[in-house]
Amino acid sequence: MLDMNDIAVDPETVANRHRLAALRSFAIDGVDDRKPFDDIARMAATLTGQPIAIVSVVESERQWFLARHGLELAETPIEQSICRHIIHLDSVSVIEDTRTDPRTRENPLCLGDQGIQFYAGAPLVTDTGQRLGALAVLGHAPSSLTGFQTELLEMLARQVMAQLNLRRALRRSEMMRREVDHRVKNSLQSVAAMTRIQARAVTSDEAREALENVSRRINTVAALNQQMYRSGSDREALMQPFMSSIFDLMRDGLPDRITLSVDVDEITLDSRKAGAVAVIVNEFVTNSVKHAFNEEAGTVTVSLKNRPGNEIELICRDDGPGLGEVLPSDRLGLAIIDSAIDQLNAVKTDMEGPGHGIRVILRP
Structure with a gap:
């Protein structure tokens, strides 16, 4: 008989599964207004003096860009993602020359005169420590960041997460409001229906009139709830x-x-x-x-x-x-x-x- 304790569980696979679940909870692919993220990417490029900045989202099969400045590419296969190498780290990672770094020297995006030769990225980290992607700046020539520029990149990455957290909170609030509205509406409809049934069943004119008045008042409350x-x-x-x-x-x-x-x-x-x-x-x-x-x-x-x-x-x-x-x-x-x-x-x-x-x- 197979002993469940004998089944090997890859900790890296489990960790990535949790990371992807956290990523889905933010529903980033459903973000319509990307201007705040584009503004952050443009600011990161300006403050570091680099021509390209991205807000990357690292999925299991691809990396795509929630925001990008100076880059037309919208996504890459996960194998070509530089951000996937650094998101598990706790601070900004700098690759001064991608042509000499073992993580990037064979990456097709880093080859040729117009390839990415400089990379610096700050991981996007949730409150529970899950890594969603990175805010990164890129250049076509080897370079470096000053200590001040490194701090700015970390700060801007936190601003990206603040935006994502706010949008998730608003979305959850809306879902909760819809659920409450649905339950209130159903409850009012049930009470109104029972009141109408009782009004038809009673023989006293006074009781029937009282029940009809109650029904009208319930309808008023229901209309107010619907309008709000x-x-x-x-x-x-x-x-x-x-x-x-x-x-x-x-x-x-x-x-x-x-x-x-x-x-x-x-x-x-x-x-x-x-x-x-x-x-x-x-x-x-x-x-x-x-x-x-x-x-x-x-x-x-x-x-x-x-x-x-x-x-x-x-x-x-x-x-x-x-x-x-x-x-x-x-x-x-x-x-x-x-x-x-x-x-x-x-x-x-x-x-x-x-x-x-x-x-x-x-x-x-």
Whole structure:
């Protein structure tokens, strides 16, 4: 029987496997904006006085260049990579004359008058010690670096890694945000679906109406979550598309005799304020549809406008004869409006007729 302990494991192979796994985690081949890396390569060439600078990525079968200055070549076979010889080292490696160094003297890139005759590279090292490639400068004649130039090359290599770390962190943050958004959306959809099922099953008109109100409020929260996801922010919402989605949901549940008129400026609010505005609008429209029109045709108007002094004005009004008597079951909606206004630290005034209306002023 084969004893697993008898199987030889090449430490170099295992180490390279870990290195390549770390390299994949940075998804460097997916980097679209390479200008910051090109700028670093150009600066490295300028500060060292060499005509060529590269940011190399060393894979298993090839070496390719995330950035390059003074070089048209985009990649090489791994056998022709000079960087592969130095990435395991801890500091800048200098090959003053590649024609005499055993690592490079037979490299096709180093042959001929226009071949690479000078090389200096600083390894790109992750926080866990894995080596991804190098920031290197190259020349067509034997040369050397001063101590100061060596320090600059090391510093610029750290800047390359800082850029790569930042981009990986942002990508992971976006992946996490998408996962959270997906789970929140699914949860809200499940709760809304159960609420609708319960609303159809109950026999009490009051209970059915309460469940329908809950469903509308869940839809408002779902619309806010979706808008924040689309805007790429977990703190702010663009009010035009956000309110548009809220109004679309409302229109689906309005009787044909009710018209909803909307006018929203280009306004950005933090998510807390955006949610509070949506709650006010949702409750006002719900109350108006239920009480203001006495089964007659009518219009509910909502506007959200910029005002002088960085103030924002929300107006909700209907053109019905009035709300009439407020029943105990309706007081919850009015209390929710007042609570949302308190949350906004806003000022509400009732508007004179015809119809019923409120003006809410949001101050900076």
